[in-house]
Amino acid sequence: MASFVNILGRITPPPFNAPAQYDGVEYRWKFLVFRPAYFQTEAILLGALLFYVAFFFVGQSINAKKAEKWANVYRDLLKTQFSSPHVKGLVRDGHSDFFIFSTGRRSVASLHTIFKLRPYHDFLQTIYQTVWSMVDLQYSPRNDLQLDFTLFPSALSHDFVWAVVDKDELKDIRDNRWDLTFTKTSDNTLLPPNLSVMSEFADVTESIFKNTAILDVLKDPKIAPYFRSLSVTDQPRQRPTSVSTPEKHVILNLICPSPSHASDPSALVAALFPFVDALSKVSLRPETKIKLKKTREAFEKTLKVEAEQEKKEELEQAREDQKAAKRKAEDERISKLSSAEQQKILERERKRSIRKSQGKAVRK
Template sequence: MGSLLTTALAGLTPPPHINPVEYDGLEYKWSIFVFRPALFQTEVYLLAGLLAYILLITVGISRNSAKVNKWFNAYRPILEQQFSKPLGKTGLTKDGYSDFYNFSTGRRNVMTLHTVFTLKPRHDFLQRFYQLARTFIDLQYRPKDDVTLDFRLSPGALTQDFVWAVVAKDELLSIKDDRWDLTFTKTSENPALPPSLSVMTEFADVTDNLLKPQLIAALNNPKMLPYFRSLSVTDQPRIRPDAPLPASSRQKHVILSLSLPSGNVEDTFDLINAVFSLIDSLSTVNLRPETKTKLKKTRDELDKTLKADAEKEKKEELEQAAEDRKAAKRRAEEERIAKLPAAEQQKVLEKERKRALRKTQGKVVRK
């Protein structure tokens, strides 16, 4: 055993470095120390690679922080004007090096506003390479620097239940995969909006109630359009729930999603101000009686479907648990029999054979 360990250690031990006797390159001497740069070429390349990697990380972190701070500092006066508590306890919070968020509260018709920044992982070379490679495979995949303003409405700010959105057409192929609530809607064109935008709504008179002049003007701003992704008003969660939501857990949101402007951040300000006006106008939404009836029917049917799916899933879980218990009991019995003497095992197996035979005969008689 000792010789094997010695052999293994000897194999792992690097050979001793032997300085060449003849050396005519650059050499530095100090006391008993001698440094010959030509002998460390590989180490120089490794060190240069490490320094380049650290530089890329530092530049990526700095660039992400600069982009977020530039937009947020310009947007902050709007927050301070609209909210009594525009910032969280720590202000703009960083979660890693590509995710930032802010929490605002203290405004009529709005319980909370979460401003969430999701940027490209410029600090992570491997993730950036993965994103680049994926763009060649998935033509719909386009990583962007995003900012999402998620307004959670106060109770009573919107008395109607519906889902409605204005979406950039280049987002239509993927948005329903990310937003379950938008699967309730149908997509249509609207002459009041630019050709690059589509309306997603359950019923037409919802659009008639929400598209006010200020919002139409903001959505037609050509400087804003390159950064617009979607604006939605919804009474449903973005991810499909596992069961019907109790009334106390139901929330209504207005969600604005933008690409983070790379140039003049003020290009999106008119739209953001229009969203605040939209929120204040939601209490005046007055839908036709037949629309209200259809919306209620849709949600009642949804609750029934969610309840049925939840009960089915629970039943399947109980059946699986029962099967697992039977399997565990069967394994325990087999292990017990395996420990018995051969004669006892033969008796048990014969008993099991006769029991199985009686069950088979009983089934034949019943038929």
């Protein structure tokens, strides 16, 4: 008990000694006296805490309103295109990520609408992103919106990778989209000057522009502030480690508009559905089909070689681990023997080493 009292005595702060003279603001009520000048530090800390809490609630409200406004504006469009336009409604993952899952349409297995918004609810992250964007001109944090159409196999007439990309996005998309490494980047006179085409072969682009109406929509200046990329791909976005049946996707990446401008890209979003339906009409030259097939066969062969090499390395590592475990067990067994027996074993090992070295010398 005495030790507990001693501990309390050590951690209890000393009593506050109010000075005899005080000429600041003072509030009295009966025997209670409050002098604000003595609590300046506490007032600053409380103000900082209230600011942080207010920043959190305002920031999460901003992000929620963006996602909710988008969902409300495009609800009718999704209803006309899918039998289940909002399977679980607008799903929230944290305070800056939101999702809408739609399914039940010809040619489209599912549509994932993915919001990855800036962390306005997090004061420190917001400050970091703002300051770093001033230091690194290549760093540009944005509110990302992605519409990812997973297609049925029959929806894409041929396996290819193709994209239209805003030129400001080229570096970022090359760093984050492995599937687009199959393509070559070029300008196209049919597109606005701020857009580039990423295609495996020229006739892929020609056939897409010929058989779909997407070109007219991409020329609309109203979507320019929001458009990042539109891609068609039969390859995964990250490099695979094994051979598997790839999924086919149409992916639209946008900068998420503010709630007051949520309807600005509506023409582009609406045009995606006939665009997806028209992909089955894309026709390619026979030599292009052969080249596309060879490219994928060559990569699958590379994956198989890498998988075999990795399996071989794993087996070798397992053998090394097994040998190490045996050596450790043998060392533990020897350490328990008497010194005389240990000396015999060491002498036997020495003679064995001499014989091995002599045998190697004879073979040479």
